Amino acid sequence: MTLNEIVKVPDEQRDHQWEIDFFMAITSGSVKLMLDAPQQGPDGWPYMLTETSMDASEPANKIMQWAALKGVGLAVNPQKNYPDYVFTYGMLWHFKETGLFYRTADEAPVGTLELQQGQALHAGDASPQYLPQYVRTIIKEFFRDQAVLRPRILVMSQDRKNYDLAFSLESLGNPPEKEHQGIAEALSWFLPPHYSIVLVSEMGLPKFYDL
Numbered sequence: 001m002t003l004n005e006i007v008k009v010p011d012e013q014r015d016h017q018w019e020i021d022f023f024m025a026i027t028s029g030s031v032k033l034m035l036d037a038p039q040q041g042p043d044g045w046p047y048m049l050t051e052t053s054m055d056a057s058e059p060a061n062k063i064m065q066w067a068a069l070k071g072v073g074l075a076v077n078p079q080k081n082y083p084d085y086v087f088t089y090g091m092l093w094h095f096k097e098t099g100l101f102y103r104t105a106d107e108a109p110v111g112t113l114e115l116q117q118g119q120a121l122h123a124g125d126a127s128p129q130y131l132p133q134y135v136r137t138i139i140k141e142f143f144r145d146q147a148v149l150r151p152r153i154l155v156m157s158q159d160r161k162n163y164d165l166a167f168s169l170e171s172l173g174n175p176p177e178k179e180h181q182g183i184a185e186a187l188s189w190f191l192p193p194h195y196s197i198v199l200v201s202e203m204g205l206p207k208f209y210d211l
Helices: 016-028 060-070 089-098 133-145 177-188
Strands: 030-033 046-051 073-076 085-087 122-124 152-157 163-168 196-200
Touching (some): 046 060, 073 089, 085 089
Parallel strands (some): 046 073
Antiparallel strands (some): 030 046, 073 085, 152 163
């Protein structure tokens, strides 16, 4: 099926296979830029607005590669009541790096992390594969806009299979607990859906690293 055929499938018939077909079609297909510059979406984040049409001539892959370096998301057919797809920034840079928008269909948990006494913890700085330098810079700019000048992070795992990206509460100015969920959800826009984000105190944990 072509991209134009896939976006005509009724919403109620769109399942996981539709999403896979859509991903395949858009990465090799073309779209039309509705505007030359990113626009603020209803969620407050910047998106390139694109539409599918018979005369679309801009390779979608080229737009995605550009957006991945600029800290911008991508909305497909936002002129509809519901866009056909909204790619967060995290999905686009992960696609640029790996060829995949995310690794599992499960939403990554956000919020707090409880460490049991005596549990072995593997921890260190984020590798360039896990968090490329240009992504770190874009997240840092987001923090700078919030007057957070030196955010610190730590990648932690208890089994070396599942990893949490921890943000130091101290480096964020110790926001009240009721704000933690909102901060984690904001950060999730910058990261692929399968990444697990936690906000933790540095107390009792290994050394954190400047973002």
